[in-house]
Amino acid sequence: MIPSLLSTDTIVALATASGHGAIAIIRLSGPEAISIVQGVFKGKNLQNQPSHTLHFGTIRDGEQILDEVVVSLFKAPSSYTKEDVVEVSCHGSPYITQQLIKLFLRKGARLAEPGEFTKRAFLNGQFDxxxxxxxxxxxxxxxxxxxxxxxxxxxxxxxxxxxxxxxxxxxxxxxxxxxxxxxxxxxxxxxxxxxxxxxxxxxxxxxxxxxxxxxxxxxxxxxxxxxxxxxxxxxxxxxxxxxxxxxxxxxxxxxxxxxxxxxxxxxxxxxxxxxxxxxxxxxxxxxxxxxxxxxxxxxxxxxxxxxxxxxxxxxxxxxxxxxxxxxxxxxxxxxxxxxxxxxxxxxxxxxxxxxxxxxxxxxxxxxxxxxxxxxxxxxxxxxxxxxxxxxxxxxxxxxxxxxxxxxxxxxxxxxxxxxxxxxxxxxxxxxxxxxxxxxxxxxxxxxxxxxxxxxxxxx
Missing domain, CATH: 3.40.50.300 (P-loop containing nucleotide triphosphate hydrolases)
Known part of the structure; x- marks a missing residue:
């Protein structure tokens, strides 16, 4: 079941097709999307950056560097879901994407249900x-x-x-x-x-x-x-x-x-x-x-x-x-x-x-x-x-x-x-x-x- 209509969870999912590729994109949406990524991102302070900007840095689990990434920042309400949205572009290795998603889950996000990003966009009035x-x-x-x-x-x-x-x-x-x-x-x-x-x-x-x-x-x-x-x-x-x-x-x-x-x-x-x-x-x-x-x-x-x-x-x-x-x-x-x-x-x-x-x-x-x-x-x-x-x-x-x-x-x-x-x-x-x-x-x-x-x- 998809969570209730008033869900305020921060959700995460792989936005690109699974499998090997040059680049994969991991998408987060919700009130804690920026802070969750900021907690593991070594680069600019994302909280202080304007919407619709790109930022290069590394994602780290403690002292271990998991990957070099580009973070795309979309602040509410100027995003697909009208919530804070962060898209992490990483190398397209299934192992890397799994490790990054697991890290975001440990930091407070939960896995998105099928279609949940678009459902949130509908519920927030982005389109009918x-x-x-x-x-x-x-x-x-x-x-x-x-x-x-x-x-x-x-x-x-x-x-x-x-x-x-x-x-x-x-x-x-x-x-x-x-x-x-x-x-x-x-x-x-x-x-x-x-x-x-x-x-x-x-x-x-x-x-x-x-x-x-x-x-x-x-x-x-x-x-x-x-x-x-x-x-x-x-x-x-x-x-x-x-x-x-x-x-x-x-x-x-x-x-x-x-x-x-x-x-x-x-x-x-x-x-x-x-x-x-x-x-x-x-x-x-x-x-x-x-x-x-x-x-x-x-x-x-x-x-x-x-x-x-x-x-x-x-x-x-x-x-x-x-x-x-x-x-x-x-x-x-x-x-x-x-x-x-x-x-x-x-x-x-x-x-x-x-x-x-x-x-x-x-x-x-x-x-x-x-x-x-x-x-x-x-x-x-x-x-x-x-x-x-x-x-x-x-x-x-x-x-x-x-x-x-x-x-x-x-x-x-x-x-x-x-x-x-x-x-x-x-x-x-x-x-x-x-x-x-x-x-x-x-x-x-x-x-x-x-x-x-x-x-x-x-x-």
């Missing part, structure tokens, strides 16, 4: 809960877009939208609450038509945020993209070309791929999870049949399907028959005519009238750049990269918005049915509660524990 969660997303970002979305959320883009929604609702809630104080006089302070217009506007904004979660989930977890087709269509060759490595075995023998092969590649700032599957055909081979069954399972889970066919020995009629037999799920798909390097102009011309067809040669990588652009188009990457649209990536935020939308629908139903102010006020308060949970204006110890214990220690 949604921004705090974006810190973890920023650390985990592994592409240009996930970094961009997390940075925007950490700097308050998403929070500002939620707070603006909440502020508008609070005004009408206060007017309706005022009506309840004068219930015997049958007066209305809240304009019902104006409230209806506001609720409609809020519903549209929340619907847009909810819709963005699909994009956010894709950005955060990668786009599951299934490569399917008949045996020897070139699926494994395409996977290797997209990954730029020999991940899958390539052979002229039909049925070489008998299981699902999966790997990731980042294209245009979006992470794709490419899934190479067994060739689709009727087979008496028990192992291959299992592979075909798994292919069909993957197709049901896919967010995008790349259906490969050999342009040299497939006719448009055969292709349409294959697609009908396959019964592609209701997800975006691209038809990829492969082996263009071996095809005649007449063979290519046969498919010119079909939609969603792209011609490639997985073996020579011809057409691969155009395919990548088509992939980005399918997941609306350009919209996320060029617009100022807020993207919801956090499941907790999505659930909070969905509950808010449900409460607002109840308000709309109540207005249409002429419900009294007390019923309307109850539904508005419920909407305010769920919006407040997103930003942390309304929270519980259990909620905070659930969020911050998922952070790494030292952040």
């Amino acid at each position: 809960l949604a921004q705090a969660e974006a810190v973890a997303d920023l650390i985990a970002s592994d592409s240009a877009l996930t970094h961009q979305v997390a940075m925007k959320q950490m700097r308050g883009g998403f929070s500002q939208e939620i707070k603006a929604l909440r502020a508008q609702l609070i005004h009408f809630a206060s007017m309706i609450e005022l009506e309840l104080d004068f219930s015997e006089e049958d007066v209305e302070f809240a304009d019902r038509d104006a409230l209806r217009r506001l609720i409609f506007s809020l519903q549209r904004l929340i619907a847009d945020l909810l819709q963005s979660f699909e994009m956010g989930n894709v950005l955060k977890n990668g786009v599951p993209t299934v490569i399917a087709g008949k045996p020897n269509a070139g699926k494994s060759t395409l996977l290797n070309a997209l990954l730029n490595e020999e991940k899958a075995i390539v052979s002229d023998i039909p049925g070489t791929t008998r299981d699902v092969i999966e790997d990731e590649a980042t294209i245009g700032g979006i992470r794709f999870r490419f899934i190479d599957t067994a060739g689709l055909r009727e087979t008496q081979d028990t192992v291959e049949a299992i592979g075909v069954a798994r292919t069909k399972e993957q197709l049901q889970k896919a967010a995008l399907v790349l259906y490969l066919f050999d342009v040299t020995d497939t006719t448009p009629a055969q292709l349409q028959e294959e697609l009908q037999e396959l019964g592609l799920p209701q997800v975006p798909y691209l038809l990829l005519g492969n082996k263009t390097d071996l095809a005649t102009p007449e063979q290519l011309a046969r498919f010119s009238g079909l939609e969603h067809v792209h011609f490639i040669s997985a073996g020579t990588k011809e057409g691969l750049d155009d395919l990548k652009q088509a992939l980005l188009h399918q997941v609306h990457a350009n919209e996320a990269m060029t617009g100022d649209r807020t993207i919801v990536t956090n499941l907790r935020h999505y659930q909070g918005l969905q509950k808010t939308a449900d409460a607002l629908q109840e308000v709309t139903t109540g207005l249409n049915n002429g419900l009294t102010g007390d019923w309307l006020a109850a539904d508005i308060r419920r909407a305010l509660f769920h919006l407040g949970e997103i930003t942390g204006e309304i929270t519980t110890d259990d909620l905070l524990d659930n969020i911050f214990t998922k952070f790494c220690i030292g952040k």
Whole structure:
């Protein structure tokens, strides 16, 4: 368990990744952070130094020098946690970092819990809960877009939208609450038509945020993209070309791929999870049949399907028959005519009238750049990269918005049915509660524990 919200302990943890490295940083935060380090630091008197300064010296355990270090000083409230913070940059030996942390523990600090530095920053008003969660997303970002979305959320883009929604609702809630104080006089302070217009506007904004979660989930977890087709269509060759490595075995023998092969590649700032599957055909081979069954399972889970066919020995009629037999799920798909390097102009011309067809040669990588652009188009990457649209990536935020939308629908139903102010006020308060949970204006110890214990220690 994370300590109580009012904890005044001084905490310490390794802020950099464990293991060998040139430099490691040990972070302390709390009322005794400066004095604990000063007690073992041979150099300038840290108590007398201004905030945001660096100081070279040695850390000593008695007369024994443990390491030469640089101490970074951040005095409250001008620090990440708004407490006194000291960061000790030492040599990146696991032995040295262990000895220094043990020394700080003996001098009065305690080990930080996962996410406790960021939790203290939230509790001390450095940022709200949604921004705090974006810190973890920023650390985990592994592409240009996930970094961009997390940075925007950490700097308050998403929070500002939620707070603006909440502020508008609070005004009408206060007017309706005022009506309840004068219930015997049958007066209305809240304009019902104006409230209806506001609720409609809020519903549209929340619907847009909810819709963005699909994009956010894709950005955060990668786009599951299934490569399917008949045996020897070139699926494994395409996977290797997209990954730029020999991940899958390539052979002229039909049925070489008998299981699902999966790997990731980042294209245009979006992470794709490419899934190479067994060739689709009727087979008496028990192992291959299992592979075909798994292919069909993957197709049901896919967010995008790349259906490969050999342009040299497939006719448009055969292709349409294959697609009908396959019964592609209701997800975006691209038809990829492969082996263009071996095809005649007449063979290519046969498919010119079909939609969603792209011609490639997985073996020579011809057409691969155009395919990548088509992939980005399918997941609306350009919209996320060029617009100022807020993207919801956090499941907790999505659930909070969905509950808010449900409460607002109840308000709309109540207005249409002429419900009294007390019923309307109850539904508005419920909407305010769920919006407040997103930003942390309304929270519980259990909620905070659930969020911050998922952070790494030292952040």
